[in-house]
Amino acid sequence: MFRILSVILIVISFIWLLVFLSKQKISLNKIYDNYFLSFKNLFKEIKLLSSKDFPSKINWLKKFFYLATIFFFILMMLSAFINVIFIGDDLTGLLLLIHVTIAPLFSIFLAVTIILYAHSNSFNKNDISLDQKSLKINRSKLNSNGYLKLIFWLIVFFSLPTMISIILSMFPIFGTEGQEFLLNIHRYSTLIILLLFIFHIALVSSKSNKPVTVSK
Amino acid sequence: MITNKSSKYILTLLLFSVSFSHIISQEYKVGDKGDGSKFNHIHLLKLYDYNGNTIDPADPFAQPFSTRKTCATECHSYEKISKGFHFNFHDTTLESSTQTEPWIYTDPTTLSVIPLSYRKNKGSFSPDDVKLSPMDFLFRFGPYYAGGDISEEDSLQYPENYFRWMVSGKLEINCLLCHSKSPNYDRAEYAANIRKKNFKWAATASSKFAEFKGNASRMPDNYDPYNFTTIQSIDQRAPIVPNLKYKKTEFDSENKVYFNITKKIPNENCYYCHSTKIVSPNKSIRLENEEDVHIKAGLLCVDCHSNEIDHNMNKGRLTKGFNTASAKTCESCHIKKEEDNNQLTGKFGAPVPEHAGIPPVHFEKLACTVCHSGNLLSKETNFVKTSRNHFLGMHGTNKAPDVFPHIQTNILSESSSEKIEPRNLIWPSFWADNYENKISPLPVKFVEKTIRPMLGLDSLTNFGKWPSVSDSLVISVLDSLKNFKIVKGIPVFVSGGKIFTVKNKRLKSANNPLELSYSWKKAHNVRPASQALGVNGCTDCHSLSSPFFNGNINIESSLISQSGITISKNEFQDNSKLYQSFFSFTFFFRPWLKFIIILSAFIIFIVFTGYIFQGFKSISHSVFINKSKKEN
Numbered sequence: 001m002f003r004i005l006s007v008i009l010i011v012i013s014f015i016w017l018l019v020f021l022s023k024q025k026i027s028l029n030k031i032y033d034n035y036f037l038s039f040k041n042l043f044k045e046i047k048l049l050s051s052k053d054f055p056s057k058i059n060w061l062k063k064f065f066y067l068a069t070i071f072f073f074i075l076m077m078l079s080a081f082i083n084v085i086f087i088g089d090d091l092t093g094l095l096l097l098i099h100v101t102i103a104p105l106f107s108i109f110l111a112v113t114i115i116l117y118a119h120s121n122s123f124n125k126n127d128i129s130l131d132q133k134s135l136k137i138n139r140s141k142l143n144s145n146g147y148l149k150l151i152f153w154l155i156v157f158f159s160l161p162t163m164i165s166i167i168l169s170m171f172p173i174f175g176t177e178g179q180e181f182l183l184n185i186h187r188y189s190t191l192i193i194l195l196l197f198i199f200h201i202a203l204v205s206s207k208s209n210k211p212v213t214v215s216k
Numbered sequence: 217m218i219t220n221k222s223s224k225y226i227l228t229l230l231l232f233s234v235s236f237s238h239i240i241s242q243e244y245k246v247g248d249k250g251d252g253s254k255f256n257h258i259h260l261l262k263l264y265d266y267n268g269n270t271i272d273p274a275d276p277f278a279q280p281f282s283t284r285k286t287c288a289t290e291c292h293s294y295e296k297i298s299k300g301f302h303f304n305f306h307d308t309t310l311e312s313s314t315q316t317e318p319w320i321y322t323d324p325t326t327l328s329v330i331p332l333s334y335r336k337n338k339g340s341f342s343p344d345d346v347k348l349s350p351m352d353f354l355f356r357f358g359p360y361y362a363g364g365d366i367s368e369e370d371s372l373q374y375p376e377n378y379f380r381w382m383v384s385g386k387l388e389i390n391c392l393l394c395h396s397k398s399p400n401y402d403r404a405e406y407a408a409n410i411r412k413k414n415f416k417w418a419a420t421a422s423s424k425f426a427e428f429k430g431n432a433s434r435m436p437d438n439y440d441p442y443n444f445t446t447i448q449s450i451d452q453r454a455p456i457v458p459n460l461k462y463k464k465t466e467f468d469s470e471n472k473v474y475f476n477i478t479k480k481i482p483n484e485n486c487y488y489c490h491s492t493k494i495v496s497p498n499k500s501i502r503l504e505n506e507e508d509v510h511i512k513a514g515l516l517c518v519d520c521h522s523n524e525i526d527h528n529m530n531k532g533r534l535t536k537g538f539n540t541a542s543a544k545t546c547e548s549c550h551i552k553k554e555e556d557n558n559q560l561t562g563k564f565g566a567p568v569p570e571h572a573g574i575p576p577v578h579f580e581k582l583a584c585t586v587c588h589s590g591n592l593l594s595k596e597t598n599f600v601k602t603s604r605n606h607f608l609g610m611h612g613t614n615k616a617p618d619v620f621p622h623i624q625t626n627i628l629s630e631s632s633s634e635k636i637e638p639r640n641l642i643w644p645s646f647w648a649d650n651y652e653n654k655i656s657p658l659p660v661k662f663v664e665k666t667i668r669p670m671l672g673l674d675s676l677t678n679f680g681k682w683p684s685v686s687d688s689l690v691i692s693v694l695d696s697l698k699n700f701k702i703v704k705g706i707p708v709f710v711s712g713g714k715i716f717t718v719k720n721k722r723l724k725s726a727n728n729p730l731e732l733s734y735s736w737k738k739a740h741n742v743r744p745a746s747q748a749l750g751v752n753g754c755t756d757c758h759s760l761s762s763p764f765f766n767g768n769i770n771i772e773s774s775l776i777s778q779s780g781i782t783i784s785k786n787e788f789q790d791n792s793k794l795y796q797s798f799f800s801f802t803f804f805f806r807p808w809l810k811f812i813i814i815l816s817a818f819i820i821f822i823v824f825t826g827y828i829f830q831g832f833k834s835i836s837h838s839v840f841i842n843k844s845k846k847e848n
Binding site for chain 2: 090091092093094096097100101103110118119122123124156157160167170171172174175178179183
């Protein structure tokens with residue numbers, strides 16, 4: 001069930017991503033190049049860390065944690081979904097080893113990234129327009145920045161069940177049925193995060209397809 | 217050829233009567249199906265011999281009673297019963313894929329350890345493959361053979377044994393072996409009589425109804441109990457002439473005897489053939505003499521290993537040809553089914569395990585018995601002795617701990633169902649013929665006659681040790697074998713997971729330990745949850761010091777040059793040792809992993825709740841301002 005659902009959703013979201021990017025005239029290669037170029041630029045600007053300019057320091061750290069979290073996230077997703085999608089088996093063997101080894105690093109980087117980006121992603125009146133008549137959120141007027149923030153907070157939200165479910169399964173609290181339930185929570189919330197990440201990539205790429213640099 | 221109409225009618229009538237009698241023989245008899253009463257039926261019966269004559273205890277020529285005639289003439293269907301699991305060895309249509317405990321032909325003086333099975337389990341050989349006739353097979357393994365099948369079926373017999381069968385008689389299914397609950401039913405006496413080839417007397421001799429002395433194997437081929445000429449030709453002073461005297465006190469006025477038998481087989485009866493004893497100098501093995509948790513809880517073996525009148529025993533696993541609906545596996549009792557929703561426990565009040573904290577992948581990869589069965593794991597493998605292969609319970613059994621064959625136990629190995637399960641293992645060793653890339657062991661009698669003198673091994677001085685010979689001796693034997701017509705291809709010697717051949721006067725070997733070992737599933741004794749593997753946490757298995765993945769299995773070989781060779785336990789589990797070591801190593805950091813993820817989740821939760829309230833505040837503020845503007 002999970003295999004079928006994840007294959008369908010991932011394929012659909014990738015197709016959507018490709019269509020979306022082609023409309024924006026951005027190729028996947030370009031996103032890939034930009035990502036590594038951003039990393040390269042970041043290391044070129046590593047001296048900022050020793051400067052007395054505190055905002056620059058923070059800015060550098062924000063970019064570094066953001067890019068590193070994406071890197072770990074991709075590794076986590078690859079190790080998680082390769083077995084599920086291509087073999088139809090549970091996560092075992094070398095992939096499990098990779099998944100478990102990266103997991104603590106990823107969770108630290110994710111937590112720090114969320115701390116660093118939470119403030120800049122808090123909603124303000126520029127992101128949300130209100131329908132004057134019904135007082136409901138008028139979605140058509142939610143700009144891309146608003147969507148990005150929404151996706152950010154959804155990722156934050158779904159990361160909680162992802163992490164809590166797998167941690168609870170490591171304690172002798174839940175029996176086999178409970179373990180299955182926790183594993184399903186972990187699986188499905190991870191799938192949601194993956195889909196949100198794809199939307200995030202699409203929106204970030206459309207917003208700016210230039211490599212990330214701190215000085216700008 | 218049929219020439220006229222009447223012949224056709226006669227033939228049709230004959231065919232019909234044969235078919236009808238066959239159908240009748242397959243029908244249920246009066247005692248085959250119960251009426252629901254749990255009362256134990258009293259079996260006060262007349263005894264019949266194999267000719268169907270009633271036995272009179274006063275008759276000096278009274279013959280041994282026949283179970284076929286006594287139990288099956290009126291009450292039970294012998295035909296149905298004889299198709300049952302303990303009596304259908306020769307019926308290979310039922311099961312061949314599952315490796316079960318073989319009959320191990322062991323002869324240290326010829327370096328032979330050959331797993332035999334009429335069921336042709338993978339890795340074993342049929343007794344016919346080594347030219348072991350049913351009579352020879354019974355002589356060797358018969359003490360634990362319940363009769364029927366190869367000991368009754370004429371078509372399976374070797375012509376050279378024809379007269380011996382006339383002397384020994386057929387070994388009918390011995391119902392008493394399992395069903396007797398008489399305290400003086402002597403199974404060891406049954407075994408002793410089988411060893412003397414007193415086949416037709418064995419059931420009677422072991423019962424309380426008669427006294428029997430004699431040794432049919434020492435009788436001449438023309439021995440006939442009714443023929444005084446042959447009896448007189450035997451030296452009467454030697455106590456070997458079969459002599460049967462029924463105890464008159466056991467018979468009532470109608471010449472009936474009381475059979476103390478039951479449908480609820482006592483466990484001790486099963487233990488006669490199915491006892492095991494862990495052999496280890498390691499005294500810390502707590503469970504050596506402990507009992508299965510199910511037995512302690514009051515269950516009988518037959519509560520799980522049950523059967524109907526067809527005697528197709530339930531073997532605790534789903535088996536081809538058997539009724540899966542009635543199959544009793546661990547899950548049958550310990551896992552609640554949808555229809556049992558209102559019950560708190562499984563069948564027989566079995567506890568439903570929670571397995572708290574154990575990831576479900578364990579249940580896909582491991583059999584229940586891995587954690588719940590056998591002795592606790594140790595780095596070195598232990599030996600086990602079994603009734604059938606070490607002749608436990610017989611008179612004069614060799615009680616030495618290292619008596620042959622050497623069966624290593626608790627080998628965690630991947631089975632045909634791709635689950636890891638505890639298995640017993642032997643390293644077959646035999647002289648064989650590699651003909652057209654098929655390795656066939658040489659006939660055991662040829663090996664005994666030809667190779668034994670060449671080896672010159674003294675079983676007494678080598679006792680208890682795996683007999684070891686030099687490469688040069690094996691080379692000379694293999695060279696000599698080329699001169700025998702019986703060897704059609706290349707003579708080879710299989711030992712310790714290797715196939716040895718002679719090439720350029722040197723011993724060459726092809727290594728294939730997994731294919732050349734023979735292992736079979738073990739399920740008992742079952743340990744309770746409190747003694748299961750994993751009760752101390754993940755590190756019971758996932759640690760660098762755990763014997764689950766770490767440790768080696770000794771490969772027993774008959775060559776001195778091959779002594780001390782071991783194989784990693786991982787080889788049997790289709791695991792990489794490096795991977796398992798690294799995976800176990802990660803469990804050292806598992807507490808850190810938990811701490812880091814809990815801390816991260818806590819931070820994320822704080823940030824999320826903090827900003828979500830701020831977000832709501834911003835939104836409600838915007839709404840309030842917009843609303844105020846609208847009203848103004």
